[in-house]
Amino acid sequence: MFSRTLLCLALTLAATPALADTVWLKNGDRLTGKIKFYDGGKLLLVTDYGGAIALSWSKIATLESDQELLVKESAISGERAKALQAAEPGKVTLVNGEAPKTIELASIQQILKPKPLVEDLVWKGNIDAALDYKRAERDTDDYDVSLKTQARHGLWRHHAEAEYNREFQNDVVTTDDWSAEYALDRFLTEKWFWQGRMEYKRDRIEDVRRQRTLGTGPGYQFWDNELGAFSVGALLNRSDYEYENGEQDRFYAVSMKWDYNRYLIGKSVELFSDGEVGKPLANVADYTLDAAVGLRYKLTDWASLNMKAEKDLVSGSEGELDETRYSLGFGVGW
Template sequence: MFSRTLLCVSLSLVALPSLADTVWLKNGDRLTGKISLLDGGKLLIETEYGGSIPVKWSQVATLESNQQLLIKQDDFTGEVAKSMQAADDGTVVLNNGGAAHTVKLASISQIIRPKPLVHDLTWKGNVDVSLDYKRAETDTDDYDVSFKNSARHGLWRHNATANYNREYRNDVTSTDNWDAEYALDRFLDEHWFWQGRLEYKRDKIEDVRRQRTVGTGPGYQFWDNELGAFSLATLFNRSDYEFASGNKEDFYSLAMKWNYNRYLVGKTFELFSNGEIGKPLENVADYQLDAEVGLRYKVTDWASLNMKAEKDIVSGAESNKDETRYSVGFGVGW
C-alpha cells in the first residue's frame, strides 16, 4: 500500500510541469507558468518564481497551453480554444474541439481567460492612501483613504466601499467627511442582476451633514474578465438628508450607478471610474452626482501608484454642494 501511494505521488509530481503553460521566445528562452492575458502588445504570464511577468508579444516565437482561452484576432473575430499547441516560429495551433488549425501570432490581438458564471468564491479589492503636505503662505495637510472590496460566490456578489477625507489649513479643519456603502447583487443570469444597497455619508464641515440612502433595482454586467469589468445599475432610492441648520429632508429618487475598470499594457496600468447620478422625484434638488475617475500604475503584483479626481454635487437643494478633489497616492490590491 505504501509503495502504491508513493508511486501515485511521484507520478503526480512528474505530471505537474506538463500542466503549466509554456512560452518560447525568439531569443531561445522559455518561460513556464500560466498565461493570464494578451493585451496592448504584452503577454502576461503568472509564474511561481517571478510573479506576473509581462512579455512583448513581438518577441514570442510560439506557445502552448492546456487551459481554455478566448483568442481574438480583431474586434469582431474570435474563438474559444480548448488548448494551444506549439508550432513553427510565429505560429500556434488552436484546438477548439473541431479540426485543429494554425494561426499566425501576428494576427492575434487579444488572449483572455473566459470567465463564465462563477460557482466558487472570488475576492478582489484595493486600498488607496494619499497624503499631501504643503508649507507656504497657507499650510495644508490633506489625508485621503479609500477602500473597495468585492466578493462573489455563485450567484451572489457582495460589494463594500468606504472613504475618509480630512484636510487642515493652518491647523484649522477645512474638510472632514467619510462615507460607507454596502451593496448585494443577485445574478439572474450571466449578465443581469438585481441590487440592493445601503449608504451612509457623514460630513462635519459642509452644509449637508448626513446622508442616508437605501435603494434597489436591476443591473447589467457588460463584461467581467481579465481585462476589467463594466456594470450599470438603475436604482429606486429613498434618501434622508440632514443639513447644518438642523433641517431635514427625505425624498425618493431614481439613480444610475456605474462601475468600470480597464487594464492596459499587460495590466501595468488600470483606468477606473465609478459613481452615481440621481434625480429626485420631488422638488428637493435638481440632481445629485458622486463620481470618481482615476489611473493606477502597477509597481509590483500588489502595490500601485494612483491618481484620481472626485466630484460631489448636490444641486438645487436647500444648500448647494459642489466639491472637487484631486489626489495622488499609494495603494495595495488583491
C-alpha cells in the first residue's frame, strides 16, 4: 500500500509542470525558462532546451514570472515585485499583494534579483591563478595571480583590480612585480560616465621600479549585460615614475582605456581584453601600453580554465620596460 502511494505521488509530480517563467514574443512564439536579468535591451532567459538565450526587449509582447524581482524604471529608483503577470501586449503587471501595477515594457530599464542590502547591486568578478613548473637544463617556477571585480548600484560603478607575478629561473628571481587599481564611475546618462581612478605598480627587477597614477576623464559604455560588456574611456593622468638608479619623473599624460568581455557558446566561453595606451605630455617617454587579452572556459557555474597574454611596455623613457607574459591557469568567478 505504501509503495503504491509513493508511485502515485511520483506520477503526480511528473505530470505537474515545473514552475517556469514565460515570455511571449510579438510574433506569437512563447518561451519558458528562468528570467536571469534584463539590461541593455536584452533579456537573458535560461532554458533547459537551449541554454541561455538573449532576447531582444523590443521583440517581447509580455512576460510572467513567479520570482521576486526588482523592476527599475530609472537608474535610481525601482519597485520590488513579488511576481510578474502577463498583461496586454507591450505591458506587464507587477504583483504586490492587493495593489498590482501595470506598466509599459518600454519604461523598464532593468530587471534583476534584489540583493539583501543594496537591492540593485550587481557584483561580478574573477580570481585567476596560474602556476608553471619546468624542470630541465634551466629550472623555472612561475606564479601569476590576478583579481578583477566590478560592482554597480544606481548611477555608480566601482572597479578594483590587483595582480601579482613572480618567476624564478634556477632559484634566481627574474620577475617580481605587483599592481593594484581602483576606479569609480558616475553615470551621467545611460551610456556616458565620468571616471576617476588610482593605480600603483611595483617592480623589483625592471628599471622602472614604481609607477603611481591618478587620472580622470569621460567614458562611454557601449553595452553591459549578462552576455558581456564593452566600455572605453579617455583620461588625463598625473603619473610618477621611480627608476632603479633613484631618478624620478613626474608628468601629465593622456590615455585611452578599454574593457571588453563577451560570452560565447551559451556562456561557456568568455573572450576578454582590457588595457590602456598612453602618451606623456612631456618628453619622458614615447608611449606606454598595459594590455591583456585572453579566453576563459567555464567548467562549472563558478570554476573556469583561463589562458591570457599580457603586455607591459614603457617606450622611450630613461628606464625602458618591455614585458610579455603568457599564462594558463584555473580561476573562480561570481
